[in-house]
Amino acid sequence: xxxxxxxxxxxxxxxxxxxxxxxxxxxxxxxxxxxxxxxxxxxxxxxxxxxxxxxxxxxxxxxxxxxxxxxxxxxxxxxxxxxxxxxxxxxxxxxxxxxxxxxxxxxxxxxxxxxxxxxxxxxxxxxxxxxxxxxxxxxxxxxxxxxxxxxxxxxxxxxxxxxxxxxxxxxxxxxxxxxxxxxxxxxxxxxxxxxxxxxxxxxxxxxxxxxxxxxxxxxxxxxxxxxxxxxxxxxxxxxxxxxxxxxxxxxxxxxxxxxxxxxxxxxxxxxxxxxxxxxxxxxxxxxxxxxxxxxxxxxxxxxxxxxxxxxxxxxxxxxxxxxxxxxxxxxxxxxxxxxxxxxxxxxxxxxxxxxxxxxxxxxxxxxxxxxxxxxxxxxxxxxxxxxxxxxxxxxxxxxxxxxxxxxxxxxxxxxxxxxxxxxxxxxxxxxxxxxxxxxxxxxxxxxxxxxxxxxxxxxxxxxxxxxxxxxxxxxxxx
Amino acid sequence: xxxxxxxxxxxxxxxxxxxxxxxxxxxxxxxxxxxxxxxxxxxxxxxxxxxxxxxxxxxxxxxxxxxxxxxxxxxxxxxxxxxxxxxxxxxxxxxxxxxxxxxxxxxxxxxxxxxxxxxxxxxxxxxxxxxxxxxxxxxxxxxxxxxxxxxxxxxxxxxxxxxxxxxxxxxxxxxxxxxxxxxxxxxxxxxxxxxxxxxxxxxxxxxxxxxxxxxxxxxxxxxxxxxxxxxxxxxxxxxxxxxxxxxxxxxxxxxxxxxxxxxxxxxxxxxxxxxxxxxxxxxxxxxxxxxxxxxxxxxxxxxxxxxxxxxxxxxxxxxxxxxxxxxxxxxxxxxxxxxxxxxxxxxxxxxxxxxxxxxxxxxxxxxxxxxxxxxxxxxxxxxxxxxxxxxxxxxxxxxxxxxxxxxxxxxxxxxxxxxxxxxxxxxxxxxxxxxxxxxxxxxxxxxxxxxxxxxxxxxxxxx
Numbered sequence: 001x002x003x004x005x006x007x008x009x010x011x012x013x014x015x016x017x018x019x020x021x022x023x024x025x026x027x028x029x030x031x032x033x034x035x036x037x038x039x040x041x042x043x044x045x046x047x048x049x050x051x052x053x054x055x056x057x058x059x060x061x062x063x064x065x066x067x068x069x070x071x072x073x074x075x076x077x078x079x080x081x082x083x084x085x086x087x088x089x090x091x092x093x094x095x096x097x098x099x100x101x102x103x104x105x106x107x108x109x110x111x112x113x114x115x116x117x118x119x120x121x122x123x124x125x126x127x128x129x130x131x132x133x134x135x136x137x138x139x140x141x142x143x144x145x146x147x148x149x150x151x152x153x154x155x156x157x158x159x160x161x162x163x164x165x166x167x168x169x170x171x172x173x174x175x176x177x178x179x180x181x182x183x184x185x186x187x188x189x190x191x192x193x194x195x196x197x198x199x200x201x202x203x204x205x206x207x208x209x210x211x212x213x214x215x216x217x218x219x220x221x222x223x224x225x226x227x228x229x230x231x232x233x234x235x236x237x238x239x240x241x242x243x244x245x246x247x248x249x250x251x252x253x254x255x256x257x258x259x260x261x262x263x264x265x266x267x268x269x270x271x272x273x274x275x276x277x278x279x280x281x282x283x284x285x286x287x288x289x290x291x292x293x294x295x296x297x298x299x300x301x302x303x304x305x306x307x308x309x310x311x312x313x314x315x316x317x318x319x320x321x322x323x324x325x326x327x328x329x330x331x332x333x334x335x336x337x338x339x340x341x342x343x344x345x346x347x348x349x350x351x352x353x354x355x356x357x358x359x360x361x362x363x364x365x366x367x368x369x370x371x372x373x374x375x376x377x378x379x380x381x382x383x384x385x386x387x388x389x390x391x392x393x394x395x396x397x398x399x400x401x402x403x404x405x406x407x408x409x410x411x412x413x414x415x416x417x418x419x420x421x422x423x424x425x426x427x428x429x430x431x432x433x434x435x436x437x438x439x440x441x442x443x444x445x446x447x448x449x450x451x452x453x454x455x456x457x458x459x460x461x462x463x464x465x466x467x468x469x470x471x472x473x474x475x476x477x478x
Numbered sequence: 479x480x481x482x483x484x485x486x487x488x489x490x491x492x493x494x495x496x497x498x499x500x501x502x503x504x505x506x507x508x509x510x511x512x513x514x515x516x517x518x519x520x521x522x523x524x525x526x527x528x529x530x531x532x533x534x535x536x537x538x539x540x541x542x543x544x545x546x547x548x549x550x551x552x553x554x555x556x557x558x559x560x561x562x563x564x565x566x567x568x569x570x571x572x573x574x575x576x577x578x579x580x581x582x583x584x585x586x587x588x589x590x591x592x593x594x595x596x597x598x599x600x601x602x603x604x605x606x607x608x609x610x611x612x613x614x615x616x617x618x619x620x621x622x623x624x625x626x627x628x629x630x631x632x633x634x635x636x637x638x639x640x641x642x643x644x645x646x647x648x649x650x651x652x653x654x655x656x657x658x659x660x661x662x663x664x665x666x667x668x669x670x671x672x673x674x675x676x677x678x679x680x681x682x683x684x685x686x687x688x689x690x691x692x693x694x695x696x697x698x699x700x701x702x703x704x705x706x707x708x709x710x711x712x713x714x715x716x717x718x719x720x721x722x723x724x725x726x727x728x729x730x731x732x733x734x735x736x737x738x739x740x741x742x743x744x745x746x747x748x749x750x751x752x753x754x755x756x757x758x759x760x761x762x763x764x765x766x767x768x769x770x771x772x773x774x775x776x777x778x779x780x781x782x783x784x785x786x787x788x789x790x791x792x793x794x795x796x797x798x799x800x801x802x803x804x805x806x807x808x809x810x811x812x813x814x815x816x817x818x819x820x821x822x823x824x825x826x827x828x829x830x831x832x833x834x835x836x837x838x839x840x841x842x843x844x845x846x847x848x849x850x851x852x853x854x855x856x857x858x859x860x861x862x863x864x865x866x867x868x869x870x871x872x873x874x875x876x877x878x879x880x881x882x883x884x885x886x887x888x889x890x891x892x893x894x895x896x897x898x899x900x901x902x903x904x905x906x907x908x909x910x911x912x913x914x915x916x917x918x919x920x921x922x923x924x925x926x927x928x929x930x931x932x933x934x935x936x937x938x939x940x941x
Contacts, residue, residue, distance in 0.1 A: 059931075060931075060932065060933065061933075062933065062936065128852065129852050129853065132851060132852040132853070133852065133853060136846075136851065136853075140899070143896065143899065143900045144899060144900060150900070151896055151900050151901075155889075155892065155896070158888070158892070159885055159888055159889060162885055162888055163881070163882070163885040166881040166884055166885060167878070167881060169861075169864070169881070170864065170868070170874070170877055170878060170881060173861075173864060173865050173868045173877075174868055174874070176865075177865075177868055177869055
């Protein structure tokens with residue numbers, strides 16, 4: 001029953017939010033809903049038996065699709081990430097005044113319902129439904145509350161991901177007709193034997209969908225614009241949680257089904273991902289816009305995760321699991337900082353900032369911790385994940401690992417450059433009257449930073465949580 | 479037989495009720511009641527409770543598929559009459575409301591024949607009974623030059639195609655000596671059908687004329703002009719229910735006859751699908767008028783419906799039923815809103831969400847359904863079509879291309895959503911009654927319900 005609740009709470013509260021006319025009420029209601037989901041997620045994951053974590057009901061008997069949901073380790077981890085992120089996001093953007101706030105919060109909650117559904121679905125058609133359900137509210141969120149170029153940008157993003165989804169749909173359909181009993185169940189897909197040729201093209205049908213969502217080079221072109229133009233709360237959802245849908249999809253819906261194709265095409269993906277890492281890092285160095293910088297840095301980090309997914313060893317996969325969670329936390333932290341700066345100073349251009357450390361010491365300390373996490377310094381959470389992933393990559397191929405490692409140096413370059421330009425030097429006209437962050441934003445940032453340090457010192461909870469998925473996925477041999 | 483007889487009778491009733499009353503809303507409710515009776519009569523027939531027996535000597539035969547299609551088409555017409563019925567009275571001088579309703583019933587009579595014909599002669603009759611009222615409806619706004627032009631164009635092109643149809647029937651009759659549409663026997667030694675050149679030529683002529691009626695490329699040229707020129711309220715009817723009827727006839731005709739063409743059948747159909755998808759979608763992208771865009775989009779949707787013909791399996795037949803329901807509901811919904819708009823261009827929709835949130839929301843649901851976004855009926859409609867093609871095998875490339883076009887269609891459908899929600903403007907509408915809004919919400923609810931649970935439409939087919 002737990003997975004159903006995880007979907008239903010945001011779905012129903014979201015629909016109710018549509019009808020709340022008052023901004024403050026909608027805001028409080030959304031926050032309460034997010035906290036309720038968090039409570040259900042935590043109790044469900046830590047106090048309930050696996051049997052209670054799955055659900056099965058008839059849906060479309062004629063098509064062979066059942067409404068089955070279930071939580072495995074990776075699902076639990078991503079559900080937790082989603083459940084934790086939402087209150088933090090609502091907390092941090094509490095001050096932002098959105099026109100038609102009730103619709104805004106309604107769409108945010110509907111997105112959460114879609115995300116939860118994606119992470120718990122174990123029927124391909126149900127998965128596809130939620131995959132789209134998560135996308136549609138985001139389309140409206142970005143197009144209504146986004147920046148100047150929002151309409152064109154979001155449109156590009158939508159069509160990009162829609163093509164990907166449709167290709168995946170063909171893949172799902174093809175798989176469906178290959179299964180022995182014509183079913184969409186994960187198990188049925190898993191136990192279907194496919195020839196090498198079938199695997200090869202199915203691999204790409206699925207991978208393009210997931211690759212666009214991540215996004216992995218060269219399918220990433222929608223991402224920087226979309227992140228830049230979206231309202232920050234939505235950007236946090238997009239980059240913190242939604243990109244994980246792509247990685248999740250690969251682990252759940254691709255690697256177990258097409259082991260041979262993964263083995264064959266894996267190196268192409270790894271090379272693309274590594275190119276993307278370096279490419280995005282170099283572009284990030286040249287960015288003047290804080291949001292775009294974080295966007296490109298995110299592409300670089302996702303690239304590493306994508307590469308590590310395909311190395312086919314324990315360590316790399318474990319690293320991805322840890323990093324999926326940590327990247328979500330860190331990037332949301334960075335967006336909170338970007339939003340705080342933009343809301344207060346009215347600019348997010350690095351060239352117009354400077355000397356903020358004197359004015360806002362608390363913000364400076366918090367951002368520096370997040371920046372360290374972005375470079376993956378030891379004692380921050382990202383170190384654990386990146387270390388494991390590079391280790392996995394190293395075992396796969398030394399040269400690829402060596403090239404990929406350059407991105408660490410580049411990450412230090414752009415991240416420290418960002419810190420320097422924002423906080424040091426003489427205060428600019430924009431920052432002359434700046435004050436420190438306070439209230440909700442400060443609380444949200446402190447929470448994020450505490451998580452960063454805690455998981456940096458003691459990452460075992462995440463590793464334990466996802467152990468079963470890692471073993472199950474790697475047990476599949478071509 | 480119930481459907482054919484009752485629809486013709488209702489047509490006559492409507493004509494005479496025009497003498498008794500000129501009150502448009504009374505006429506509208508007479509028509510709605512007539513449709514309810516028609517649905518009931520057809521259901522009684524489908525459940526074999528009561529049906530009028532007429533010995534047609536095998537010219538007509540009723541099967542579950544055809545009767546179920548009738549139910550869907552009549553229900554869609556009912557929704558159409560309830561939504562746009564009051565706008566029918568506003569066409570032209572407003573003196574002929576009853577006659578317009580009568581013509582709609584005659585179209586339904588033609589539709590019932592098309593879903594049950596068993597010989598080429600009945601096919602011809604069905605097509606003509608269906609088409610002639612449409613020529614009149616197209617030109618209903620007789621003081622409007624565009625309407626006149628469209629009507630004349632439609633009539634000339636339609637008559638020409640009817641000529642082709644007759645020629646095809648004549649050739650087939652000449653070759654086989656029968657009007658039967660059943661599959662000819664397969665010769666065991668070759669595994670193929672022995673077909674004379676005349677028969678193949680006749681069949682291709684039939685294919686061309688049916689493709690014309692279904693507005694499939696490259697025989698689609700009449701569609702944009704006719705749909706654009708006709709009064710919007712009739713375009714809505716023509717683009718949905720009538721078009722679906724043609725598809726049913728198309729499938730009925732070729733499910734037996736396809737074997738005559740052998741392997742070239744699939745090549746022929748896939749060429750037509752490709753051309754239809756290409757022309758429909760690509761041209762729709764460039765339209766500034768929403769009405770014209772919908773005309774091209776109806777060509778594009780026909781491309782998807784053709785997949786049922788291509789795959790020729792049960793999944794395709796179920797799919798065409800679902801497609802009919804989904805596509806008709808969505809298009810009728812959009813047209814109902816479009817008729818109320820002062821300005822049919824995209825700019826005319828700017829800012830509609832702020833002024834008329836219900837209209838904008840329902841239009842959005844309808845557009846999403848046309849685009850095939852999950853959670854709407856249109857998704858399962860497209861899903862069945864693609865699934866039937868994948869099941870038939872050997873056409874994965876065609877499915878992939880169709881998908882690309884589906885993504886292109888998102889572009890032009892979503893431009894309307896963008897105009898309504900994201901752009902500022904003063905979208906002007908005619909006064910909107912709350913009854914109209916409730917009806918629209920019911921349409922949207924039906925679309926979403928079917929999108930979550932397609933058995934809503936299909937379960938009736940199985941029981």
